[in-house]
Amino acid sequence: MRIHFIAIGGSAMHNLAIALSKKGFQVSGSDDQIFEPSSSRLQKYGLLPAEMGWDVSRITADLDAVILGMHARKDNPELLKAQELGLKIYSYPEYIYEQSKDKLRVVIGGSHGKTTITSMILHVLKHQNKAFDYLVGAQLEGFETMVKLTDAPIIVIEGDEYLASPIDMRPKFHLYKANLAVISGIAWDHINVFKTYDDYKLQFDKFIDSIEPNGSLIYCSLDEDLNELVKNNQKEVNKIPYGLPENKVVDGVTYLEPEHIGLKVFGNHNLLNLNAAKLICKELGIDEIAFNESISSFSGAAKRLELLFNGKTTNVYKDFAHSPSKLKATIEAVKSQFPDRKLVACIELHTFSSLNLEFLKTYANTMDLADEAIVFIDNDTFLHKKLEPFNQNDVRTNFKNLNLLFFDDISKLKVHLKSINFANSNLLLMSSGNFSGLDLNKLARELTV
Known part of the structure; x- marks a missing residue:
């Protein structure tokens, strides 16, 4: 070929x-x-x-x-x-389907958690010596590439809702025709394509319709809009809800109960992701005991609450969070895991959606749990995208946080962070970009000397 x-x-x-x-x-x-x-x-x-x-x-x-x-x-x-x-011209999701149409296709959809759920499933399947192919949106430890195509009977696909190609305006996850599907939650994103929340939700309704006959949908029951969507959808598939597993936090470590299985990841959003992965693995023939044994060694996907520095009283994390739901969930996770530590949370806004003043309103109260909230936008990003720059008042007003700090110059942000005493404090750096090329690992070391 x-x-x-x-x-x-x-x-x-x-x-x-x-x-x-x-x-x-x-x-x-x-x-x-x-x-x-x-x-x-x-x-x-x-x-x-x-x-x-x-x-x-x-x-x-x-x-x-x-x-x-x-x-x-x-x-x-x-x-x-x-x-x-x-x-014959294919988009890459079309070609993934072409290469997997005779396999059992597991497709992970949702506005948040897709990469982590996919990564958890891959980790468990590998740990259990199962043969599988995959498509995942991040480089994973222990996996050489982000795509694998062999003669394996199963493929696990991270199902993005963005468009397939310049000449195919369908969302990617509609094209995979899942046998087993997950929807982790729905929170408006990609407003340059989906102009209204209703239009965005419609794509998930169509995703359910794309599930193959006798297939299954695993969905988060804590998301009210998703619950309503699943309830009203008439597709005859097996619909399986999930919520939070029983757990407790001891000395900064989360344990699954009652088995008292220690985890390397934390936060309610990751526990929800874990339950979605567990249900998929159950459908693939992996029982709960085997799943728990395997998931205990899962350390997370790249840039998803990735630990840059671990000290006696200070941790520095970077996270891919950029949308309002991801931002809020990540801050809640770190604050809940370390309630006695000050939390400095900094997000870089750089996507088309987040730089739209109307969409900025959806960030209201998302950083309220942070002891110090910081928003960074590189001023060159506005120029590159030909958008009107925000000022500090725009950001504070829309985040509904009058104490929030705003920076549009990376050198000034760096100076500010270096002025903070991080004793008994955690720093959370969030972006789907790269903080204007700042070396975050080096910064973490410098801040915690």
Whole structure:
């Protein structure tokens, strides 16, 4: 099979390219720019384009398929040539389905927790020596790539609700046709695509409709909107609710009760994620004893409450949280786990949704549990996205927190953090970006000397 990737440098795209190459396919690709770690990883497998940019000579009639990344545009010259030649053009979710249509497909959906639930399932399956394929949205410890495609009978897929490709405006998770599905919760996101909350919720209703006959939906019963959605949906699938497992926290460690199983992760959001993973694993033939034994060694997905520094009285975490629901849940988790420590919580806003003044209202009261709340927005982000910058009053008013601190210069934020005495305190750094390139590991060490 000869496969060409247009925009091969994307996170999911380059991992799919590597997976197909390892499967024995002849893979080529192109992109106008490729950043790390994609560049080095493509280089390792001999898949890095010799030159950056688009070249229609790469598109030939003998290609079996072209896979189109979201980074490409509708007028991409390679895409236009592929269309002219009548080649089969897939989005990457379409091609994942093409490679897994004879497998049992587990699809993890929801506005939050997708990566963690997927990671937990993969961890347990690996620990139990099960054969499986996967697609996950983060680099996981113990897994070389974010995509694996073999002859395994099961595939576990993190099901993103964002659009499939520039020429396919369907949400990705509609295309996988799950046999077993999870919805972790619904909280409005991607407002550049889904202009209203009702439109956003509709995508999850359609996701339920896409579940295969005799399939199962596992959903969080603590989410009122999700409960209502599941109740009103007429799709005849097995609907299985979940909530919080019995647990207690002792000396900063969370235990599952009554078995008293110590965990390396914490927070109600992670306990909910754990219960979703447990129910999926049960459907896959793994009993509760085996699940608990395996999950006790799960240390979390990359950038999900990732511990950067662990001291006697100070921890520094980084987390992927960026939407209001994720922000609130992550702050609650750290504060509940260490109630006697001061919590300094800092979020970087940089997504299209979070930089929309109307959407900013949905962040109201999300940082109230933090002893010191900080919002950072790199002023260059507004310029890049051609948006009107926020000021401190905009942020404080919409977060409904008059004590909140606001920075739009990374050097000033760094100076402020270094001025804080972190004795008996935790620092939580949250972003789906990179804090203007700040080395967070180095910062954590400097703050806690």
